[in-house]
Amino acid sequence: MDMPRSDVRPVDFDSFSTPKHLEHAAQQAYARNYQDFLIVDVDSHHYENESYAEVFEYIENPIMRRDAIDSGGRSTGFLNTQVGGQSMAGRIIRNKGRRLEKPRASKHRDIGMTLDWMDSMGVDYACLFPTPMLFLSAHPVPEVEAAMAQAYNRWLCERILAHEPRIVSMLYLPFNDPDAAYKTVKEFGDKKGVVGFMVTSPRYKPVHDNAFMKTYALIEEMGKVLSFHAAYNWDDRALAMCNRFIAAHALGFMWFNMVHMTNWVVNGLPERFPKLKVMWIESGLTWAYALMQRLDHSYLMRTSDCPQLKRKPSEYMREMYYSTQPMEMPDDKTLLEATFKQIKADTQLLWSSDYPHWDFDLPSTIYDLPFLDEKGKRNILGGTAAKLFNLDTKPVKKIP
């Protein structure tokens, strides 16, 4: 046996670096030639609570602004929160590690942090969403949701999107206040980097409420995307029966989008807003395939329940857009292939990472699928998103 020189390093948790954490992702990027084509992440996150001191200053109402600033972003006080072990009792080390991170120099720490992981994964453009504010829909005071949405959206547009062309967003819609939602689209629809508007799904105001029609019409007229970003609400009466996070999370992220999708279709909203681009985010894929079959089966017997429909529910659903993550990986890949076929993945599916959350996906989850050809992979990884968001298709990433 010979004894070649080995490179040896210890493992410690006293420092944290995203490029180091994602070193294997960068290796995957090179191995798959991601530098040659566009990759767009349609669902990624930052931790806006780390910037609450800045965000709260944008709250217009002085009473609420004082209340927010006084709360200092504590878990109790001005804003609501949710129980849930996202870091798996410390098993996901980047949640704590990010506090030790020294990101690249940039106009804002969030820009540097975001570009660091984007380049490591081989991502050219990322659609950035908040994290704790995904639960803001459950705030008991609609005025607070509206005030925080406006403050956050202004902060995001001025401090992040204005300075970094590789970061875009679908802005938070304060859906519990339909008038505020409409004003949000009016105020921010033309801002740099705004590619659409996002409804956080765990909420109880139905999507077919007449109060929302003017907002849908305005988004449709602007050519922007309306997205429904899934999340759980452990306080929901059904989910409150779950005693473990895995259950509340797995069901919750499908449940609310299933309800909203069903209401969206059976109330004929695709007929009323035929050009509105609707996207369903972070529910995985199997829910859509299951719901298509379920609704089609019932619809053929109960057409009088949904007289606006001129086609089967699945046909409308097949014209909507879906993000991939958290993409189910059945042992039998023919099941996944059938799901892709049912949702017309080649034109309707868009890759998403959900990074830095605990169940993020890499581009290889799509690139390595055996049943996709190169064109299909590239469409899902970025081509379709580029058309939808009107992005330049030239790759701009710098894989470390």
Add this chain to the structure above:
Amino acid sequence: MAEWFVAKNSELKDGDRRVVTAGKREIGVFHKDGAYYAYSNICLHQGGPACEGVIINNVIDIIGPDRTYEGQKFGDETHFVCPWHGWEYDIKTGEMVGDRRQKLRKYEVVKRGDDIFVVA
């Protein structure tokens, strides 16, 4: 096959580990309860650095003789956890504990005097 230097036995305390780049391979070498274990550092899930996360014992649901749930406790089995998504591996076997049919590639560890080597 070659022997790749890992560390001096006296330097690698019990519970400690090293990540060795051996040619194109990355290998995590663990020293646990007096024994050495070495596995591929590529997670079977999405390719994360499987050997570079926290080391933690298994969690057990305590079920009473009447089959009622009585709480949880840590067990005696040591796991290392991929820091990307939390896939857990049994440190003694390299088995992925959620589906023990899946295993990380295991490498032989040899001691020569006070020197520890991994064979790859």
